[in-house]
Amino acid sequence: DVKVTQSSRYLVKRTGEKVFLECVQDMDHENMFWYRQDPGLGLRLIYFSYDVKMKEKGDIPEGYSVSREKKERFSLILESASTNQTSMYLCASIFMGGQGFGESPLHFGNGTRLTVT
Amino acid sequence: GQNIDQPTEMTATEGAIVQINCTYQTSGFNGLFWYQQHAGEAPTFLSYNVLDGLEEKGRFSSFLSRSKGYSYLLLKELQMKDSASYLCAVRDRTGGYNKLIFGAGTRLAVHP
Numbered sequence: 434d435v436k437v438t439q440s441s442r443y444l445v446k447r448t449g450e451k452v453f454l455e456c457v458q459d460m461d462h463e464n465m466f467w468y469r470q471d472p473g474l475g476l477r478l479i480y481f482s483y484d485v486k487m488k489e490k491g492d493i494p495e496g497y498s499v500s501r502e503k504k505e506r507f508s509l510i511l512e513s514a515s516t517n518q519t520s521m522y523l524c525a526s527i528f529m530g531g532q533g534f535g536e537s538p539l540h541f542g543n544g545t546r547l548t549v550t
Numbered sequence: 551g552q553n554i555d556q557p558t559e560m561t562a563t564e565g566a567i568v569q570i571n572c573t574y575q576t577s578g579f580n581g582l583f584w585y586q587q588h589a590g591e592a593p594t595f596l597s598y599n600v601l602d603g604l605e606e607k608g609r610f611s612s613f614l615s616r617s618k619g620y621s622y623l624l625l626k627e628l629q630m631k632d633s634a635s636y637l638c639a640v641r642d643r644t645g646g647y648n649k650l651i652f653g654a655g656t657r658l659a660v661h662p
Contacts, residue, residue, distance in 0.1 A: 466650070473558075474591075475637065475654035481647070489647055523592060538583060538595035539650055 435461070439524050439542035446549050454545050456524030464527045465507035466491075466539065467499065469520040476523065482507055484510040514549045521546050552576045554653035561659045562628050570623045570656045572638030580648060581641040584612050584623045587655065588634045590647050596636075597623065625658075635659045 440455035458465065464483050468476040468491075478491030482501040496518060500508040507526075511518055525539040553575045581600040585593035585599070599605055599614035599621060611614055611624040626639040635655040642651050 464648075468652075476639075476652040478649055478651065481649055482640055483647060489645075489649075491649065492651075525577075538598065539593075541592035541594075543592050 435470055437524055437526055437540050437542040439522075439545050441545050442543065444545055444547045446511075446514050446547065448515060448549060450511075450549075452514050452515050452547070454509040454511075454522055454524075454547070456507045456509070456526075458504050458507075458526040458540070459505065460526070460528065460540075461504065462526040462528050462540075463504070465501065466525045466527075467497075467507065468523045468525065469493070469518075470544075472502075474537055477538045479509065487544050514547075516549050519547060519549045552640070552642060552644075554640055554649050554651060556636075556639055556653045556656045558654070559657045559659070562625075563662060564628055564630060564660055564662050566628050567624065567626050568638050568658065570625075570638075570652060570658065571623045572623070574619050574621070574638070574640045574653075576619075576640050576642045576644070576651065578642045578644035579616065579640060580643040582614055582621050583639040583641065583650065584610075585637040585639060585652075586622075586634050587637060593637055609655075622645060628660050630660050630662070633658060 437458045466481040467479045480499040498510045521543045524542040561585045584596040587593040597612035601638045609626045637655045638653040
């Protein structure tokens with residue numbers, strides 16, 4: 434079974450702090466994603482990466498950055514946390530073969546619930 | 551742009567059948583997924599459609615019409631454990647990269 438592990442289940446940070454959310458997957462997947470999930474808005478894509486050191490902006494990248502130094506690890510960084518970044522953050526990974534994913538689904542981590550006070 | 555619409559909430563009775571609809575607009579459609587998410591847990595994969603028609607997996611079926619930008623998830627013989635949110639997600643290839651765009655989810659409550 435694919436395992437996607439997020440380092441923290443719950444996190445409380447202060448406004449202005451630099452925050453790192455870590456995600457590790459054990460299946461050698463090329464593609465990794467960071468989403469945030471808010472009531473009524475569903476999952477929104479922040480950033481994704483299709484290879485080591487590669488990154489692409491999703492739909493809501495403002496206020497975030499990412500790092501992919503190793504294939505198995507994808508980090509989400511909040512340079513200066515703000516209260517509107519209080520949310521559930523979900524990391525996901527997928528194998529990409531050929532031109533697309535085929536029917537390979539995303540595999541999600543258990544999420545990190547971040548509260549910024 | 552991209553837009554995915556699904557009802558916010560639905561209720562149903564144990565043993566019954568329920569259909570959750572999803573409509574989407576996207577320029578680079580490359581497949582549609584349904585996920586189930588229980589409260590406080592990560593989403594888990596239910597089904598995948600890329601061609602028109604019905605895909606059946608046990609009690610769950612999913613239908614796709616690409617020309618109408620429409621899909622539904624059909625849950626039969628409902629059980630209490632089916633109470634969860636159901637997320638419709640479209641794989642979009644605009645810009646050359648595959649990414650999964652999610653709807654806001656439909657919260658299903660199954661009653662005895």
